Amino acid sequence: MIYELDAICAYLADKFFEKGLAPALDDPKRGLYYRWLFFGAGPFAAASDNEHLKVQVAPEQKMFMGYGDYQDTYQALVQGLEQASPYLCGSQFTAADISLGAMIMWQLKMNLLKPHPAIDRYVSAIQQRESLKKNPALFAA
Secondary structure (H helix, E strand, O other): OOOOHHHHHHHHHHHOHHHOOOOOOOOOOHHHHHHHHHHHHHHHHHHHHHHHOOOOOOHHHHHHHOOOOHHHHHHHHHHHHHHOOOEOEEOEOOHHHHHHHHHHHHHHHOOOOOOOHHHHHHHHHHHOOHHHHHOHHHHOO
């Protein structure tokens, strides 16, 4: 049994590899793909939850959190999206974009994520995809 959303995405992207939702195993972008695929459910979700629950992480405790604090995680997200061209793995839209993109759009919709030009560009690239235009409910929260 696989329960974790990102594990399900990884499995399906590999199972139906011909759909192009994951870089090939020998593609240098495979590591980048894994980084962003699991960033959402790991550091980003935990940091966001702590931020919105007002959990204060003391500076000396940051190293135990696995992600630092919310600002560290937010900066990692922004820096990654500044390098997105237009997607997390360059021109290839992947399962990482489905997972993290949905989380970003939900957080924006709920006013939980501070806007940033890099975030806006990334979300716009996802929203311009033909499949999303045909079925906007795909990313509706």
